[in-house]
Amino acid sequence: MTTLERLTADLTVSMKARTAFRTNTVRQAIAAVRAAEKSGPAARELTDEQIQAVLAGEVKRRRESAQIYRDADATERAETETAEADLIEAYLPATVTPEVLDQLVADAIAASGASSLKDMGTVMKAANAAAAGLGRVDGKELSARVRRALQG
Template identity: 35%
Template sequence: MLQENIDKEIKTAMLAKDNVRLRGLRAIKAAILLAKTEKGGSDTLTEDAEIKVLQRLAKQRKESAEIYKTQNREDLYQIEAEELEVIEGFLPKQLSREDVIAVVQDVISRTGATSVKDMGKVMGAANKELSGKADGKTISEVVKELLS
């Protein structure tokens, strides 16, 4: 279970006085606790739900880092980049663009999609198959490319 793993990692980071890692781990723990207490939440999260929480955190950090970079706020950019690195350490390995293309091509052939009009059908199946393995933006770009 992710939360138990995070708790152990927090203790290790505290003992090592690794403040950078500790900050990232605490962000993950807070997000997990928040997800558990949201409406309709239960005491335990499924592995898929945990991955979605981590993906949301990673996406937030990437977007913030980009904003800070464009505003020449290197200090804030560095914090976001460090936290992103810690969060990505708990995410499953992301597929390369070539692997995503291969999976999407398979989905297109199975669904019989022929044009951009079928994008919704392909996106639904591709998102299910690639859940946690690729981000939605990449999947969407590949689907558009292949259906155009």
């Protein structure tokens, strides 16, 4: 079952259960996927990986909004944004653990023969390629770990 099929099935279940929050959040996620399908010069069907990238963007957007609301002392709105992000995140693959990330970085450095920060792009490319099938990887976290490994 693809991610979009899961979203659609869960929308039906939540509508029947009359859970407004879940229904609205899943609808928003589906709408984001549909908008991405229609963006560009011609409409296209997204692959499951592309759908997950759209959903990851939605999660990131909501987390950033939640932080802005927290900074503005609008805690109720921040909690809503965080809850929506958590719900959408459940449709994404599990995040790669820090230990696995460190191993990916070490392997990428060894494979590329990198020795300084000048080689960071090469190491990032190799680490991202290696992480592709393992789960979700936070790009900022990966970048920070590569930078630390190449500096130290």
